[in-house]
Amino acid sequence: MRLWNKRLAGICSVLLLSVFMISADFGLPVSAAGNLPRLTDMADLLSDSEEFDLSEMLDEISERQQVDLVVVTVGSTDGKSAMVYADDFYDENGYGFGDGRDGILLLISMDERDWYISTTGYGITALTDAGLEYLSEIIVADLSEGNYAAAFTGFAKLCDDFISQARTGEPYDIGNLPREPFNAVRNLAVAFGIAFMISLAVTGIMKSQLKTVRKQTAADNYIKQGSMQLTKKNELFLYQNVDRRKREEKSRSGGSGGSRTHISSSGTRHGGKGGKF
Secondary structure (H helix, E strand, C coil): CHHHHHHHHHHHHHHHHHHHHHHHHCCCHHHCCCCCCCEEECCCCCCHHHHHHHHHHHHHHHHHHCCEEEEEEECCCCCCCHHHHHHHHHHHCCCCECCCCEEEEEEEECCCCEEEEEEECHHHHHCCHHHHHHHHHHHHHHHHCCCHHHHHHHHHHHHHHHHHHHHCCCCCCCCCCCCCCCCHHHHHHHHHHHHHHHHHHHHHHHHHCCCCCCCCCCCHHHCCCCCCCCCCCCCCCCCCCCCCCCCCCCCCCCCCCCCCEEECCCCCEEEEEEEEC
């Protein structure tokens, strides 16, 4: 009886291990991060504390949204384009949730000064082409100034927002993008205030230089006597010209833009966008 119990326990252990391995092979959420962590800073752009904070943020958002958020920095892409390197890195290291391998990866290559965002599965739905353009305009400003921690944190937070919006059934897209992350009214008021103060200073200087100018109450001093005599007044309508053009209708659909995709070397469908910083 005791021998039978040991054999039964061994069989159960093998079955449990098999279930776990099958789950991993099918990409179920229990093995979300693949073979590498979600932050791989090979270019050493972040301090230890910044790496810790960013890793915690990427893990929390990824697990909550069931979409892998990955940040990778490298010295060089070794002759590959940023798009190919980002797609291959994502595919070869097992990132992504579920059968669609849902995820979003941000690649930074320092030698080429390249950045690229690769989207997969639900990441393609959440980050449309218009959404990628919006996101890149924000993070590239920080990348160009060397504020890498701010750029990566902004990337993670915006992806979280875009994924949440996509869950509502209307992803951020053309005509349906979030508001700019700054106070435009305040910035315009400051700009007008500065311009007004400069104009006051300039006109004050110009006015102080006009020593011989005096105010005139009439235009008599500027007209030569007898030089202008009106004998007849008449208004004559010549013609009118009307130019009619058809006004192009703009789509009001928030999701009309969508995402362009391509197939990576491993056969996985990706979306994405890249550029220089």
